[in-house]
Amino acid sequence: MASEKLYMESIDACYLREFKAQVTAVDDTSVTLDKTLFYPLGGGQNWDTGTISWDGGNLAVTEVRGRGDVQHFVGEDHGLSIGDSVEGEIDWQRRHAHMRMHTAQHLVSGLVYEMYDGARTVGNQIHANRSRIDFNPVKFTDEMIEELFHKANELVESNIEVTDSIMTRDEINAIMPPDRTNMDLLPISVKELRVIRIGDNLDLCPCAGTHVRALGEIGEMEFLGKKNKGKGTTRVSYTLDGCES
Ligand SMILES: [Zn+2]
Missing domain, CATH: 2.40.30.130 (Elongation Factor Tu (Ef-tu); domain 3)
Structure with a gap:
């Protein structure tokens, strides 16, 4: 078992x-x-x-x-x-860093989709000292990155609540576009999922990771770099206040 x-x-x-x-x-x-x-x-x-x-x-x-x-x-x-x-x-220090980093990833992925023409999250790597998200299709200018991290940090400061629940595929798809939640990539046999919600559907995403209770706990997000991965994919790296090492 x-x-x-x-x-x-x-x-x-x-x-x-x-x-x-x-x-x-x-x-x-x-x-x-x-x-x-x-x-x-x-x-x-x-x-x-x-x-x-x-x-x-x-x-x-x-x-x-x-x-x-x-x-x-x-x-x-x-x-x-x-x-x-x-x-x-x-090891609580490491776990808590993962919780903060992972919640930050949800926030940034949702923002990129909304701000940049439905650019999808096509990969992510959550670590205790730095994390990265791959977006497609999007090409970030310096101004876009500045705008993105400014908005993300504004929301972190607002300390919006993060909650979890079990929802059906149809319930999730009624709230969020399937290409934003990556629901369109899940096998049709999956009927119910555990979802992580930021505020009142600021973001909603099926996820089995660990997360914090409110955005304020993420702390200040810092952009570390971006990299062109080809075929319209850009990798964005970030860290959080106190996680750099
Ligand atoms: Zn997650």
Whole structure:
């Protein structure tokens, strides 16, 4: 059975740092847990790090992968077996940076679509120190970038609320164009999705990542650079106040 993803339960659950779980599978370098707060690599967002501890030991979790069974990589000779009870703790500084970066990505993706003729988000990479979003089709002038980040920071300062809910495909498509939410790329078999909403539909986007409760928590966004990736795609990089390293 797939690992229960505790961080998915609500935006509030993204703020939890510790949990108890049982080992459901092991291999040479990793353990799989029945439930976890560790976010596995996926959806453009990098994995959480932290520790797993138990009676008589603890190990650093250096990598987390798997969208069904979540594998926590702890290195060789971990000594854990199926059925063992463990406690997990995530590295909060890294997680919180991902939450802020990811929410910033939703905000900027929505703004680019609205401000620049429906330019789509075709890729993103969320990291703790810097993140990037690929847009298509669009060619940003310096003035456009300035306008975009000015608008984004204005909205961050307004501290608009971020909420999550489960919605049907039809409900989502009735509110947002499918090319803005990338709903048109999802298999038709997917009927219900967890969506992240900024304010009163300032942005609405299906997403399984981790996010903050309000835009103010993102802090000041800083443009780092843009790069032409060919075929009308431009990559925009940014960081946030306190995340630069
Ligand atoms: Zn997201």
